Amino acid sequence: IPSHDIIVVSSRDELQQCFDVRVEVFHHEQGFPLDLELDELATRLFYHYISAHILLRLTPSLKPIGTIRGYVVPGTTDTYKLTRLAILKEYRKYGFGRELVEALHTWIKAHSSGTTPLIPVPGFYSKFGYTPEGEEFIEDGDPHQKMVLRISVPT
Template identity: 30%
Template structure:
């Protein structure tokens, strides 16, 4: 069993991703969502490139162990594509990804100062309790996407 000891979390805009890191992100998303979860879907949907998108990376010694994507959906921020490599699961490593993403949301500034936005996500239903630990609450009925039950969840703004 390999040991994953992450060196840290980085939050980057698309243009800050070097080519090897971008490749590692897309490969990890493909390995987990498309292959492991058997959900063929258009992963490269154009949203990675948007100016407001932030890529949250969990890495150690040049290896990518986890990732999530933080989108600017106008009135709300949206967390998606939350993924951990198989060897990184069950070790509490998703928490630093969520903490970094929510710190980004809470630190947003408008012309009148801090303005953190509400944040939404579509949780795979068995993970709703995990997201509740970060202040998310179920905000609508369960739905099935790619054969997997999901729950829409929302976290109200924390900023000033």
């Protein structure tokens, strides 16, 4: 496994690095429209109780190779949605996706109270104990399935 670190983004430069990874994965590799990557939630960097961007970097070069975002679902105070998990293609074989999800879970536990539902996408997330809820739906032109995990947050 390449030497790396995972940080909660705290600067505009780090946020741009998250965007760069997302654009490479979702736009260039997977063909999604570029405007889907630059939504209003993408700019909510400093509202740490609303959203978090997590960045995976190689060390010591600090080359960005992965990212995930989590945010409070509008209309709730304790439901977080995990989105925009992206890892550059050549680094997907190292288990970094798991590390990014766990880092976001840690951030949520530190910024929440009570039991927090998390809403991601299926497949990969079922390995963490997420279960499907409701019917499949179309978002950004692709089928999605709401997946939920309720985590106990220390009070």
